[in-house]
Amino acid sequence: MKILGREPALLLGFAAAGLKLAAAFGLNVSDTQQTLINAALAAAVGVWLAIVAKDGALGAAITQLAQAFMALFIGFGLDWTAAKQATVMATIAATLAMWERTQITPPVSTTSLEQSSPIKPSAPRGV
Template identity: 55%
Template sequence: MPRILGREPALWLTLVAVLVKLGSAFGLHVSTDQQALINAAAAALVGLVVALIVGDGRGAAVLGLVQAALALAVGYGLHWTADQQAVALSAVAAAVAMWTRTQVTAPVPAARQLPPIPAVRE
């Protein structure tokens, strides 16, 4: 795990949440909804970092991060319809699926090549 996270990624997420609350208490104009979105995006980012380091669940972590980032952007004024958001997330999911396909090996061998079928004579 990166040295910055050490062995306590949850502790760092708590620090982010407390800093957001502290900032909003002392002049940072952030609503409670925006605080929740910031915390969700931070959690998704840390989840992605942990998944990249551990090696499992990378695709799911990427999708979670993009979804959290999109929610954060909408919370801060991105004016996308639900359809636009769904299309954007679908595009990301397709890209992740294409990448995942290059990383996965089937547990069974490919079917053997069959000999060509002889031509039918009349």
């Protein structure tokens, strides 16, 4: 799996190193904020991979991305109570659950037991 022709881990490492370099040369971010930025970037890459892989994990990846960005915003000074954060995250989870329900189809049964019925209808008889 590649993003912009590169492996995701390589891009994340490059972003983390770039962030540390910027902080060393005057960008005013704390160690905690650097960690939160890296976590949000990792979550964004996770969503990208879920979209590309098409493995049905998109809803979970988006939920993780939302949690990472919530932590990022709180780390940069968003003053929300835990109740407000929980309400926002619950709304996101519920919305994704409703959306995913329309995207998922049950698998086709493949065993003979699943494809047959113990009570078979009787064949029509001649009149």
